[in-house]
Amino acid sequence: MFVRKIVFSLLILILLFTGFLLIENNFTSSLIFNSTYTKAFCSENTCIDFVVSCSGDEVVELVPISGFVTFGDDWVDEREDKDLC
Numbered sequence: 001m002f003v004r005k006i007v008f009s010l011l012i013l014i015l016l017f018t019g020f021l022l023i024e025n026n027f028t029s030s031l032i033f034n035s036t037y038t039k040a041f042c043s044e045n046t047c048i049d050f051v052v053s054c055s056g057d058e059v060v061e062l063v064p065i066s067g068f069v070t071f072g073d074d075w076v077d078e079r080e081d082k083d084l085c
Helices: 002-029
Strands: 035-043 046-055 058-064
Touching: none
Parallel strands: none
Antiparallel strands: 035 046, 046 058
16 A cells, blocks of 8 residues: 555656646747847946847847956946847
8 A cells, every 4th residue: 555655656746747847848949039149238337248039029038148347447338228129
């Protein structure tokens, strides 16, 4: 009787794990990126680079690809602000 409970519990765990993997796979495969590019985000004279991935007008992924870079105190970011996607 004890062995049956253990086998039953293991089967339930295997089914739950398999279901989780299927759901996760369907979610990640449904993400379609229309555009992907890199962008530096700056605050005063300190910047960090990110990969920006868009689906339509929505940011779906923002991944840092560098550490912080600090420029001289006289550095000015001359880029114009615009929407990410």
